[in-house]
Amino acid sequence: MSTSASTAASNDVVGGDIVCPFCVDSVASRSPDDAPFTTMVCCGYRCCTPCFHRFQKSSVGDRCPLCRHPIPVTDADFVRVLRKSALNPQQRHGWAVSLLAEWHTNGLHGLPQDPRRAVDLLRSFCDGRDAGADDAGTDAGGGEGRSPSDPLVCYSLCLLYTSDAADD
Numbered sequence: 001m002s003t004s005a006s007t008a009a010s011n012d013v014v015g016g017d018i019v020c021p022f023c024v025d026s027v028a029s030r031s032p033d034d035a036p037f038t039t040m041v042c043c044g045y046r047c048c049t050p051c052f053h054r055f056q057k058s059s060v061g062d063r064c065p066l067c068r069h070p071i072p073v074t075d076a077d078f079v080r081v082l083r084k085s086a087l088n089p090q091q092r093h094g095w096a097v098s099l100l101a102e103w104h105t106n107g108l109h110g111l112p113q114d115p116r117r118a119v120d121l122l123r124s125f126c127d128g129r130d131a132g133a134d135d136a137g138t139d140a141g142g143g144e145g146r147s148p149s150d151p152l153v154c155y156s157l158c159l160l161y162t163s164d165a166a167d168d
Contacts, residue, residue: 021065022051041082042069044095076109079103086121097125 010121017026018037025048038052045066047055055061056071063070072078082103085096101121107113 018046020046020051022047022055039095039099040064040066040069040100041072041078041085043097044066044085044093077107077150079111092125094125097121 017110019026036048037046038049042064043066045064047065055065061071069081072081082096082100085093086100101118103109103111104114104118104121
């Protein structure tokens with residue numbers, strides 16, 4: 001799981017706002033100081049952070065509420081699981097590529113802070129190029145299976161990251 005406000009994933013969106021499936025509250029109603037939602041690194045499922053913490057305390061709280069994958073515990077596990085979704089040769093997921101790029105930009109979960117790597121991940125996803133060799137040491141493939149909206153969202157993020165990273 002990861003706490004993030006800029007990750008695109010697979011939940012209900014009402015009026016442009018992400019809606020928590022547990023409390024049916026809009027993320028926009030959360031305080032900007034609070035981490036607004038939690039993204040599961042296994043499948044991109046999102047819920048508000050307070051609901052996720054309550055869920056974790058339940059008898060099934062050690063698994064994703066959507067795909068039932070075990071929730072990672074260590075930074076290395078978080079990165080390994082996210083890379084599987086972001087760099088899978090059969091189907092790369094835009095939400096996972098964006099989250100991995102965010103982690104590189106900010107140096108999260110044990111990854112080195114590397115905005116240029118983030119830009120390359122986003123560009124390669126949008127272009128359908130291999131991004132995995134530099135990040136995971138394996139061939140990530142061409143990124144088939146993306147929905148038509150992913151490249152547009154990813155390209156916008158790429159422009160944002162490029163303007164910040166190009167000035168270094």
